[in-house]
Amino acid sequence: MGVYGIVVCGGQSLRMGTDKSQLVYYEKPQYEHVHHTLVPLCEKVVISCNAGQAGTISGNYERVVDLPQFSGNGPIAAILSAFQTYPGHDLLVAGCDYPFLTIRELTFFLHSIKRDTLAAAFYNEADKYEPLLAWYSSDCAPILRINYENGDYALQYFLQKVGAEKYRPESKNVVTSIDTPEDFKKVRDLLARQNDHENGN
Template identity: 25%
Template sequence: MADSVAAKRYGRKASDAARLKTAGVVLAGGRSVRFGSPKAFGIHQGRYFYERAVDALAPVCDAVVIVTREALKERFPDHLSVITDHEDYQGLGPLAGIYSAMCAVQADRYAVLPCDMPFMTSDVTARLLEAAGGQNVCAVRLGERKHPLVSIWSRAMLEPLRKALDGGRYRVLELLEQADAEWLDGSTLVPDAGDAERVFRNVNSPDQMKA
């Protein structure tokens, strides 16, 4: 089952019993086949990709949790909250990771980022949180391209997530469609709209690190 860890502020533990307003979730359990090694440990400007994701979330969240697979868990430092998928849904993709984070950390909403967006900044995540409306899920799109894992999830989505996983429905976009997710224009979330493509770039190979 998902590790029953207390959520940690960036370097400080939060109470197990505390209900947080916003928890940050870094999804860092992908297989990274095209990248050639675990993307969480790719490096940009001297910092691991997962550290860049934590850096983008920590200033605007009450706690941050990293969801990874068992084989990588010991590579993360002890001062961070790191969990693996719930025992019933191990290795079932991003929805399992988000569900597992919700089980491990009590919060009203969850700001989710994949670990493979090393150009993301806390300014952008702050704007995303501010722009998120009353929908149970809010995610980003840039033109015709959707970024469902750059998203804000209400705790009300815990049960729909469980039902989707139990039903073998693992596609994030399918669940967002069912939840009538709100899609925000990513170009409005960055200080310079011309920089949006870079900020929201999913890095799948080292060649894509060129700014």
């Protein structure tokens, strides 16, 4: 079965002080932009959110809300809820924290994944996986569930344990997570200048 794209909106965004999925970098809320980015690469794309965010997602987007048995325990809730809602499908996961993510980079990522791989993820300069820029095969579902039941909620630890493939993007900006209002303003201003330059302004 084809890969399903999961736009991960969940999280408290404590350092940002506002919901990062609602931030606007490209003239639309980031959850819409990431959805648009995933569509060409996936059989289906859905918005993953927690119960508190469900009412803030506008438009005709299919949603998967964190299931009660998983909610409140970090990003693993989004992955487990998606696997339970769409059993048998591999998941291409993209968080709303990465404004420099492109279709081109995701295409390279998907093409790099070996056939017998359990999971793969973008890898940053700090030598850590980006669990919300990742691909999880359907075979991950039972392993993740066991981890969860054992109190192991960290996706970083899971990716390390299964020896997930490491994908280093062409540009380190792709794995830059924007987590504070100051960083958001810097990136928004940078993107605006780039847009002006491209339009000859």
